[in-house]
Amino acid sequence: MLRITELKLPLNHADEAIPAAVCKRLRITPRELIRYTVARRAHDARDKMDIQLVYSIDVSAKNEAAILARFRKDRHVNTTPDTGYRHVAKAPETPGARRPVVVGTGPCGLFAGLILAQMGFRPIILDRGKLVRERTKDTWGLWRRSVLNPESNVQFGEGGAGTFSDGKLWSQIKDPRHLGRKVITEFVKAGAPPEILTEAHPHIGTFRLVTMVEAMRATIESLGGEYRFEHRVDDLDIAVDADGTRRIRGLHLHTGDYLEADHVVLAVGHSARDTFHMLHDRGVFLEAKPFSIGVRIEHPQSWIDEARFGPCAGHPDLGAAAYSLSHHCTNGRTVYSFCMCPGGTVVAATSEEGRVATNGMSQYSRNERNANSGLVVGIDPARDYPGNPLAGIELQRHWESRAYVAGGSDYKAPAQRLGDFLAGRPSSALGTVIPSYRPGVHLTDLAECLPEFAVTAMREALPVFGRDIPGYDHPDAVLTGVETRTSSPVRITRGDDFQSLNTVGLFPAGEGAGYAGGILSAGVDGIKVAEAVGLSLVGATPGA
Structure with a gap:
């Protein structure tokens, strides 16, 4: 089978245009074309008056070897890659063998558990939070009633933080084994729309993620895996060999139970701050890692659609427009958009009492009124939080606490009109853009909730972004603070064998360990x- 890439067709092309374009591209007759399937579809909107759809097409044709020879110098015609997944091991039939343990049921823990179950290892999967539907009720308790459950919220519980997000399934990671395809294929098996297999920037949305997580749990359990919810890991049992080698041998749970384990996947997510402290106390090697801090910015989705797609805004093949922005500032900082959610909402994402943190979420339809994105500033340990591996956590807590007070100390978020933010004055009234954050916002001056260097950088970047996207720096756009959970502030460093640098049997994984950023990359790391x-x-051993 052959793959053609970068095959461009007009936005409103007829169905029969695809096979015609394939034949023209390969210089074959329609009789030589046996079949074709769309492997990927994107769009090119650089020219708003002539937006094109860009395809990768898998083709079966007569005399494929001759076709390949004819296009041997053309990188856009090649053999279709093998994207099938093959398991690297199979569990031996050993009665009483100790089972591996996965801590965390976010995307990373979910796929670690699934792959272990598919290989026959019958993993035990622990999560401090609740099953996804119970967790959803608790999360809405914060959004609707300002009641926070520190163990069951946007960050903790089945599905992890990715459950309450846009459900984006693309990444810039290098993926030579096509493990991302395995992630997306398993999602489709669990009920995700089949379209995500071909869209260049697939997403799922929160409501569909809930049912998919449940379906994948059922699959893991059918293969011998075992879930234990509301089982927080409070301590590690680490033995030290005569030669000084540290080995994991068990877990102490907050229930008072002890679980023997010599292979533990630690996929706890980026907000498991108490776990990071415990690991540090137990001497597990940690290091501080860069992350970012800022706000959520909201515009009417119609503004973004028009700016990106011009007269084609609203076309069903384009959907809600997204954007990606970045600006290097004169103070040495970089401001960039993060986790952009077309047609979505800004949500309360704290997991600790007395603190406010924000995130973005959208459904598969992406049909809410506003677009939102993180507007964040990169920070790094050496410059901004030196001293110890946990200093970044304390920096996050400091600004989240300031945001809680600025928002009125009742989990409302501090917010400000963009025009007031640029002018350096507190907001007293909203304009045409209505913030979507629940349980509500309190208008104030966001400079009280952010480092001075971040405020300076954002004020410089916003007019620049307004030149890239007309209306982006509109005075009525709304900023809601604070965005602090962009990624883990620590890395639980591991070696080439994926084990902790100084604790054998402990396998740090996913976003919380500093090795992923988003659903797809976390799932790939779990695999x-x-x-x-x-x-x-x-x-x-890996690679053997």
Whole structure:
């Protein structure tokens, strides 16, 4: 089979235009074309008056070897890559073998558990939070009634933080084994729209993620896996060999139970601050990692659609427009958009009492009134939080606490009109843009809730972004603070065997460990770590 890439057609092309374009591109007759399938579809909107759809097409044709020879110097005609997934290990039939443990049921833990189960290792999967539907009720308790459950919220519980997000399924990670395809394929098996297999920038949305997480849990359990919810890991049992080697041998749970374990996948997410403190106290190697801080910015989605798509705004093949922006500032900082949610809402994302943190969320339809995105400033340990591996956590807590007070100390978020933010004055009234954050906002001066360097950088960047996207710096756009959970502030450093640098049997994984950023990359990392665990359990090593 052959793959053609960068095959461009007009936005409103007829269905029969695809096979005609394939034949023209390959210089074959329609009789030589056996079949074709769309492998990927994107759009090119650089010219708003002539937006094109861009396809990758898999083709079966007569005399494929001759076609390949004819296009041997054309990188857009090649053999279709093998994207099938093959398990690297199989569990031996050993009665009483100790089972691997996965801590966390976010995207990383979910795929670590799934792959281990598919290999026959019958993992035990722990989560401090609740099943996804119970967790959803608790999350809405904060959004609707300002009642926070510190163990069941946007950050903690089945599905992890990705459950309450846009459900984006693309990443810039290098993926030579096509593990991302395995992630997306399993999502489709669990009920995701089949379109995500071909869209260049697929997404799922919160409501669909809930049912998919439940379906994947059922699959894991059918393969012998075991879930234990409301089981927080409070301590590690680490043995030290005569040669000084540290080894994990068990977990102490907040229930008072002790679980023997010598292979533990630690996929706790970026907000498990108490776990990071525990790991540091137990001598597990940690290091501070860069992250970003800022706000959520909201515009009417119609503004973004018109700016991006011009007269084609609203076309069903384009959907709600997204954007990606970045500006290097004169104070040495970089301001950029983060986790952009077309047609979505800004949500309360704190997991600690007395603090406010924001995130973005949208449904598969992306049909809410506003677009929102993180507007964040990059920070790094050496410059902004030196001293110890946990200093970034304390920096996050400081600004989240300031935001809680600025918002009225009742989980409302501090907010400000963009025009007032640029002018350096508190907001007293909203304009045409209505913020979507629940349980509500309190108008104030966001400079009280952000580092001075971040405020300076954002004030410089916003007019620049307004030149890139007309209306982006409109005075009535709304800023809601604070966005602090862009990524983990620590890395639980691991070696080439995916185990902790100084604790054998502990496999740090996913976004919380500093090795992913988003649903797809976290799922891919979960697969890699599960493979490493499986190989270790059968006495092999990764890459052997």
